[in-house]
Amino acid sequence: MATSKKTFFFGEDHLKAGLAIEIAKGTIKGQISAKARKRIRASYKAVAQIVEKGKPVYGINTGFGPLCTTKISKSETKILQSNILKSHSVGVGPPVETDIAKLMLILKVHSLAKGYSGIAEATLDRIVWHINNDAIPVVPSQGSVGASGDLAPLSHLFLPLIGLGKVRYVKKVISTAQLYKIYGLKPLELGPKEGLALINGTQFIAAHAVKVLDRMKACLDQADIIGAMMIEGLQGSVKPFFKELHQLRPFKGSIHVATRIRFLLEGSEIMEDHIDCEKVQDPYSLRCIPQVHGASRNAWLHLKELLEVELNSVTDNPIIIDEELTISGGNFHGQPLAMALDYACLAASELGNISDRRIYLALEGNSPGVPKLLMEETGINSGYMILQYTTAALASENKGLCFPSSADSIPTSLGQEDHVSMGSISGRKAQKVLENVEKILAIELLTAAQAFEFRKPMKSGLLLDKVHKMVRKNVAFAEKDRVFSDDIEKGIDMIKKRTIIRTVQQAIQRHKLKIDSPYEDHFGAY
Structure with a gap:
């Protein structure tokens, strides 16, 4: 960047x-x-x-x-x-x-x-x-x-x-x-x-788009890391991330996410322990991470490409070519970014939607060794039950915000401006959705870390082990009920400050690791 x-x-x-x-x-x-x-x-x-x-x-x-x-x-x-x-x-x-x-x-x-x-x-x-x-x-x-x-x-x-x-x-x-x-x-x-x-x-719209691009990239990267932690915690299968599968449906986002997940899970004793189990396949929220996260990455890439054009364009009116040629045109119209921001808004919402589903999955107690509600002694304790209420509320709120602003137009200026983009609303709305997604991801991070504990003494791979230790520096393992909003606030702070991204990046640099994604550049610097 x-x-x-x-x-x-x-x-x-x-x-x-x-x-x-x-x-x-x-x-x-x-x-x-x-x-x-x-x-x-x-x-x-x-x-x-x-x-x-x-x-x-x-x-x-x-x-x-x-x-x-x-x-x-x-x-x-x-x-x-x-x-x-x-x-x-x-x-x-x-x-x-x-x-x-x-x-x-x-x-x-x-x-x-x-x-x-x-x-x-x-x-x-x-x-x-x-x-x-x-x-x-x-x-x-x-x-x-x-x-x-x-x-x-x-x-x-x-x-x-x-x-x-x-x-x-x-x-x-x-x-x-x-x-x-x-x-x-x-x-x-x-x-x-x-x-x-x-x-x-269009600088109000474009400034929001810059923030959306930056914030969404962080959410996408963290969703992959947290999703990989949840796969370990629930001992999901690594096969859905094999490159042989994704080469048969070669969307850039899917291939990149699958490569990232394999990279994050590399060297995991937890995944090796599960390799010969009799479970045929995992629920979609684990198995389809490349397809869902990948689709959201494709939306991010679309916004990135259009925004770069906009940032280097002349968007006022009239345009002064020279003294003899002035052009009253429509370069100020926000439609190109308005539609891309609405697409990004939907893509961000879906990132939160599947995250909520993984949280719910972790609470069911259907993964061997992981107790229902992620706590051994329930009844007197409710465990992580109500944290998922919060993510359900946030995911539902996001769905309501996904109506595309660019689908609407109200004539202004006595009809002179008879079709408008409403792109400013697209930008503001996308920001709100991303704020909610950050909160959902924070709760999934806490949930995945809690599930992770029940796999001990088996060890994770290098990268996720570093992330788990970082989480535990901020939020302790929950043996009984406590005021979980305090934990959630710490989780949100980690997400907003992109702590887990830095943790992974530092480990990669220290150990000179390299991700083998053909699309690393596409989804890297912006």
Whole structure:
């Protein structure tokens, strides 16, 4: 995900989701290159010439949306650009996470710096200043329909440029006026087209997609590790993961997951002990891990590919090719990402769904040596029974969130914008589903670790043994009932911090192991 390069050049370098995250973290610095500045100046000059000649061009010397036929005088073009930020700042709801807003700034600079938007250098420099000084605008989460760009959230994002709005600075929310007083800065006067260029675009949707891609990748990787632990705990068969099977149905995701599971189970005494048992086959939640986890990985890969195109695109309107050619098009429409995010949302939900089924399976007591409810003395103790209630509730909630937002469209702007993507809702919803999946996986991690204990003194393979020991450093084996919510919170913390991923990676590096998946690169860096 990371790069050895310490500087990213907006408008020139190729942006990926992982790079955007590194810039947001501050581990890579973003700046505008000399080559990009030349294009930016040329585009800004072209807009100035359009204003001077008085030829009607949408958003430069006309009104917006249904007011596109209303001519704006030369003297009023600058007022028009400030007014659009004010009038379109209509967002409601709790603010988005600060890192989402910061990603929006990063993605917007990169798009505008390509030199097709008529933006001023000084405006882009001020946005980069906000990024580098962690003075991040407060952006409400609701109000975008995902076409004509993410108008409302982007308007709030750029209110600080004209001295309005609020920012989160040094962990506090303050007014832009207070921030500018600290640094001795003054509000900018936006030139023709600048306000429209700032708020037209898909950066709210794309920023959410960056987070979804990162968060979903972590869930996918951890689901494989935890699923492998559950296979050991319940002594499932390793045969469903043989490459000979998956070569007959060669989906990238299935082959990769099957390879990972074999890799994780390698050297396990527990699996060797089970090799000659009389059980014919396992339930689907164990046997079909490659097919189910793999399908979700394919959805992740689809989002990754589309998002990379979007991150390096110009998505505002109109596009300034040169003084003679301006194009009012639809590059701001969020449909490409909206549909991919809805697909990813469903794929994430399914990851939680099958995880809940494995948890239930572990409680049944049908695996020799593993007691019902994962506790020896039940009756007075309920064991892990009620933890599965929580995962059932979370899995059910996720199913309700899977209705595709992109299937809906409500006309806006008096019919001028008569088909919209609702992609902003797709992004927010996918985030909520992933939050629930993290909780489900945390409970499966605790459940798998509990089942694992009943296989002693047999040993696991190297990698899963390390994971189990790490879990036990945080959560003790449960011999009797206790307040399990405390355990769950510790499990969620491990999942969110990706502790088990790091544990496996460190063991792989220390022992110089190598996974033999032909698709490692596809599902690796992003």
